[in-house]
Amino acid sequence: MNVHFTVNGEEREAAVQGPESLLFVLRERLGLLGAKDACEQGECGSCTVIVDGDLVCSCLVMAADAEGTEVLTVEGLATEDELHPVQQAFVEHGAVQCGFCTPGFVVATAHLLEHQPAPTEPEIREALSGNICRCTGYGALLRAVQSMGGASP
Amino acid sequence: MSVAPPDATTAPGRVGSSTLRPDGVPKTKGAFAYASDLQDERMLWGATVRAPLARARITRLDIAPALAIVGVHAVLTAEDVPGLNAMGQIVQDRPVLAENEVTYWGQPIAVVAAEDRETARRAADAVIVEYGELEPITDLVEGHERGLVFREHKARRGDPEAHGEVAVEGYYEVGTQDQAPLGTEAGIAFPDTEGGVDVYAVSQWIHVDHEQIVDCLGLRPEQVRVHPAGMGGAFGSREDLSLQVHLCMLALHTGRPVRMVYDRQESFASHVHRHAARMWYRHEADRDGRLVRVEARVLLDAGAYTETSPAVLNNAVYFAVGPYQCPNVFAEGYAVQTNNPPSGAMRGFGAVQSCFAYEAQMDRLAVELDMDPVELRLLNALETGDRLATTGQLIEEPLPTRAVIEAVRSLPVDADRPGNDPLGLPGGTGLTTPPNSVVRGVGFAVGIKNLAFSEGFDDYADARVVLTAAGVEVHTAAIEVGQGMVTILQQIARTVLGVDQVAVIFDDTSLIGSAGSTSASRQTQMAGGAVYRAAARVREEALRRADGDDLTGAGVWRDGTVVATLEELCGSDPIEHEVRYRHIETAEPDEDGQGSPHVDFSVAAHRAIVDVDPELGLVKLVRIDSAQDVGRALNPQSIIGQIEGGTMQGVGLAVMEELVLDRGRVLNANFTDYLLPTFLDAPPVQSVIVEEPGSWGPFGAKGFSELPTISSTPAVVAAIRAATGKALTRVPVRPEHIVGIE
Ligand code: FES
Ligand code: FES
Numbered sequence: 084m085n086v087h088f089t090v091n092g093e094e095r096e097a098a099v100q101g102p103e104s105l106l107f108v109l110r111e112r113l114g115l116l117g118a119k120d121a122c123e124q125g126e127c128g129s130c131t132v133i134v135d136g137d138l139v140c141s142c143l144v145m146a147a148d149a150e151g152t153e154v155l156t157v158e159g160l161a162t163e164d165e166l167h168p169v170q171q172a173f174v175e176h177g178a179v180q181c182g183f184c185t186p187g188f189v190v191a192t193a194h195l196l197e198h199q200p201a202p203t204e205p206e207i208r209e210a211l212s213g214n215i216c217r218c219t220g221y222g223a224l225l226r227a228v229q230s231m232g233g234a235s236p
Numbered sequence: 237m238s239v240a241p242p243d244a245t246t247a248p249g250r251v252g253s254s255t256l257r258p259d260g261v262p263k264t265k266g267a268f269a270y271a272s273d274l275q276d277e278r279m280l281w282g283a284t285v286r287a288p289l290a291r292a293r294i295t296r297l298d299i300a301p302a303l304a305i306v307g308v309h310a311v312l313t314a315e316d317v318p319g320l321n322a323m324g325q326i327v328q329d330r331p332v333l334a335e336n337e338v339t340y341w342g343q344p345i346a347v348v349a350a351e352d353r354e355t356a357r358r359a360a361d362a363v364i365v366e367y368g369e370l371e372p373i374t375d376l377v378e379g380h381e382r383g384l385v386f387r388e389h390k391a392r393r394g395d396p397e398a399h400g401e402v403a404v405e406g407y408y409e410v411g412t413q414d415q416a417p418l419g420t421e422a423g424i425a426f427p428d429t430e431g432g433v434d435v436y437a438v439s440q441w442i443h444v445d446h447e448q449i450v451d452c453l454g455l456r457p458e459q460v461r462v463h464p465a466g467m468g469g470a471f472g473s474r475e476d477l478s479l480q481v482h483l484c485m486l487a488l489h490t491g492r493p494v495r496m497v498y499d500r501q502e503s504f505a506s507h508v509h510r511h512a513a514r515m516w517y518r519h520e521a522d523r524d525g526r527l528v529r530v531e532a533r534v535l536l537d538a539g540a541y542t543e544t545s546p547a548v549l550n551n552a553v554y555f556a557v558g559p560y561q562c563p564n565v566f567a568e569g570y571a572v573q574t575n576n577p578p579s580g581a582m583r584g585f586g587a588v589q590s591c592f593a594y595e596a597q598m599d600r601l602a603v604e605l606d607m608d609p610v611e612l613r614l615l616n617a618l619e620t621g622d623r624l625a626t627t628g629q630l631i632e633e634p635l636p637t638r639a640v641i642e643a644v645r646s647l648p649v650d651a652d653r654p655g656n657d658p659l660g661l662p663g664g665t666g667l668t669t670p671p672n673s674v675v676r677g678v679g680f681a682v683g684i685k686n687l688a689f690s691e692g693f694d695d696y697a698d699a700r701v702v703l704t705a706a707g708v709e710v711h712t713a714a715i716e717v718g719q720g721m722v723t724i725l726q727q728i729a730r731t732v733l734g735v736d737q738v739a740v741i742f743d744d745t746s747l748i749g750s751a752g753s754t755s756a757s758r759q760t761q762m763a764g765g766a767v768y769r770a771a772a773r774v775r776e777e778a779l780r781r782a783d784g785d786d787l788t789g790a791g792v793w794r795d796g797t798v799v800a801t802l803e804e805l806c807g808s809d810p811i812e813h814e815v816r817y818r819h820i821e822t823a824e825p826d827e828d829g830q831g832s833p834h835v836d837f838s839v840a841a842h843r844a845i846v847d848v849d850p851e852l853g854l855v856k857l858v859r860i861d862s863a864q865d866v867g868r869a870l871n872p873q874s875i876i877g878q879i880e881g882g883t884m885q886g887v888g889l890a891v892m893e894e895l896v897l898d899r900g901r902v903l904n905a906n907f908t909d910y911l912l913p914t915f916l917d918a919p920p921v922q923s924v925i926v927e928e929p930g931s932w933g934p935f936g937a938k939g940f941s942e943l944p945t946i947s948s949t950p951a952v953v954a955a956i957r958a959a960t961g962k963a964l965t966r967v968p969v970r971p972e973h974i975v976g977i978e
Contacts, residue, residue, distance in 0.1 A: 100354060111353075116273040117266020121418040121468070122500045126907035129418060157266035170264035174256055177873040180881065181718025182263030183418035183468030189264055205659050208915045215907070217418050217469050218718050220880035221918040223873075 091159030128214030176227035180218035254873035271465035272422035283356035287338035290900025292367035319454030339540035342505025372575035391829035394564030400520030400528030411894035419468015425483035432459030443750035472581030504905035508580025534569035539578035551586030557625035595950035634928035643863035662854035679954025683946030698749030699766035707737025714763035732771035757939030766817035840943035842951035853971025857919035867938030886948025
C-alpha cells in the first residue's frame, strides 16, 4: 500500500510493506536518515519525531497509521542557512559527542520549549527522560537546554 | 555510491580552548552519515542466523528453504568462508561462522543476502538448524577448576613473610556490563571488479580489522580496503570484528553491495562485554595505616573465545592495588573460558573490576584503623618517583594522585540530610517511605589506569599533514567514535602551524598506515603525537622554503612581513610530511610480573553522595564529583564531556547495568530490560581538571577518558554503604541487596 502524508511541510507518498514502522519508511523509503534506530522498542528516543504536534517514537508508529498526518523530523528544523536555536545551543554547549542520540534530543527539546519556554531543571529532566544518551552523561545536554530556557544554568 | 567517510570542515580554535566540534552541526541536523546510514541503489540486505543456545553440537544445517525464497541471493555457512574461519586480534580463534558446534548464545551460523530487509530476515528464519544441546559452562569457579583458562598472570613482589598488624579480607563480584553504544553494528561492503572488496563498518582500529578480514577472505592485503564509518559510540565494543567478514563474503559472492544493520538484540548478542569478575582480597597495614601487604586473586569471565581477554586480565592484576604504594604484593588472575557471552574491551579494561574491590578494601581498612578513609588514601597515594605496587615499575611521568584526591575533597558537600521534595528523593513522586527515613551517604574512590599499549607491544600511529594553498589536511586512520578526535587533531595542527583552515580526513587502510587502536585512552597522545610531529616538519619546511621566521594562514613571514603567501609557497607543490610516531619502549614483565610494562598512567578521584530509601532499597544519586588528571587540557569542554559521560557509565555499573544470564543466554538483550541511566538518574557532576603536563603527549596532554568510568562505580557503592551500613560486595547493587532479602 501507499501512505500519503506531509513531511517537513512537503506532501510525500511512500510505499509501505505490512507492519513497517514510520521510522523505517522515513529512513529507507524517503531517505530522511536523521531519525535514528537504536532500539526499535520505544526505549531510547533516537527515532523521535513530531506527528500532528505530538512527540512520538517513530519506531512504534505503524507507517500505515501516518496516513494524512503532518510529520516533522529533525531535517525540518534548520533553514537553509540557519540552525534551529536548539541545534545551535547543542553545538555550542558540547551536547553532541557521537551524536547518535542528537536528532532525537533536538526534536524532543524543540517540542519541550515550544510548550514550555522556561522549563525548570526537574522539568527538563522529566521531559527528556525518554531519550537515552550513552556518551555525555546528560550534563552538557542540560546546560544546552538551560541556556535557551531562561532558567539559570 | 552514496558513501563518504566522515570528515571535517573547519572552525578556528587552538589547543587549550573549548573549540567546538566540526561535526557538531551536521550531527544536530541529522545529516552526519553513520555506518547504519550507508546505502547504495544496487545493495542487498544481509541478515544473520544465530544460535539460540550457549553450547550445542550442530546436528543438521539446511539452507535450501532459505535459498528457495524469492529475492534471496545467497545463504552462506562455514563451508563458504574462503580463507581462515577464525577471527581475533590477539589469537584468531573465534569462527566467522560456526562449524559443527556453537559455544555462545547468538553465535553466527549462517548469513543471507536478499533484496530487502524483510526478505533477508525471513530467509534467516527459514534456515533449518538442529542442535544437540550440551551442558554450558557458566560458572567461573567451575571453569577455572576445570583448567579452562585463556591466560593467567601473577604479580609477586616483596617479602612473602612480611605482614601488617591490621588486616581486612573481602570477596567481591562484578556483573557483566554492556557498552550499549547507541549506534548498533552496521556497515556496507562493495565488491570491486577484480575480486577485491571495500568495506565500511563500525570499528575502533581499521588496520587490525584489515589483517583479520584478509585472512578470513583468503585475499591479498591490497584487495581489501577497510574504511572508517560514522560511529554511534563504541566504548570498547568495536575492537573486535562483528559483521565485516560476513558483509565481504556476501558482497563477493553476490557481486552486489551488501548492507547490514544489527538490531539491538543482535548487538547485545554479537559484541564482547565487560568481564564479569570474582575477586578475593586481603589487605594488611601497619597501625599508622601504611599498606604492608596486599593479596589478590581475580577470576574474569572471558566467554568462549580469547578476544582481548589476555590484556584485560593482565590489567586487572597490574592495577590490583590501585594508585597506592605497597611493598609486598601477591596477586594472581585468570581469564576463564566459559559459555557465557563473549567478553573483551570496555572502557577501563580490567582496571574497573579491581578498582571496585581495592577501594572497598581501603574503606574496610579505614574502619578497622578508625581512620578517615580519605586520609588513608592520601597516606598511601602513589606518585611520581614511587613504584607501582604490583610490577615495581618506577613512576617517572607526573601522577598527581594526591592532587586529585584533595581537589575532590575540597569541593563543597550538600546538606548532610535529604530534603523534603519528593522529586528529589529515591523513587520520586512514587516514594512511599516517609521522607525522614531516607538516609544520605557519602563515598569516595580513586582509580588508576595505564595509557596506550603496554608489555613491549610495538605501539605506533601514522599521520600525514599536508599544507596546500587552501590550508591544512590532516590524514589519519584514528577513529572518531564521538570522543572528539577530529577536534583535538584540528587544534593540534592549527596550533603547530598557525593556520586556521584545517581539515581532518579519516583515510581508509589503503591510503594511510595504522594509527593503532582507538582505545586504551591512547589517541590524543598517539595520533595527536603523530600529527604534532608531522605538522612541525611541515612548518620547518615552509619556513625553509621561503627563508622565513613564522607561518600563519597568510603565509610565511620574515621580520614581521609576509614574504610568501600559501599560494606562492605551496600552490603548485604542497608540503607534505608523514610521521610514524612511537611512544617509548615498554617490556614484558618477568615471570613474577616484575618490570616496566607500561608507558604512562592517569588517575582520577570521585566523591558520590546518595540518598537511599532503606525500606524499598531505592537509590538516588544526589551528586557525583570528580577530579581528573589530564596532563594538559587541550579542550576543556570536551574533557568535561568525557568525565561526565564516563562517570555515568560507572554509575550504571554501580546501580543498574547488568546482563542477566540463564544457561549462558542473555535474558535482557534489549533496552526495556537492560537499564541505562536516563536524564532522571543522572545527578549533577562537578569536575575538576588537574593539569600537570606530561613529557611526551602533545603540549603535555595525557589520555584519560577511561578513568572517569573506573572510580565512579566504587564511589557510588561506598556512598550506599555509608548510608545503609550494608557490606554490598557486588555490583550492580540491587534493591534486594540493600533491603537484605536476597
Ligand atoms: S529506536 Fe525508537 S525509541 Fe529507540
Ligand atoms: S552523543 Fe552519543 S549517545 Fe548521545
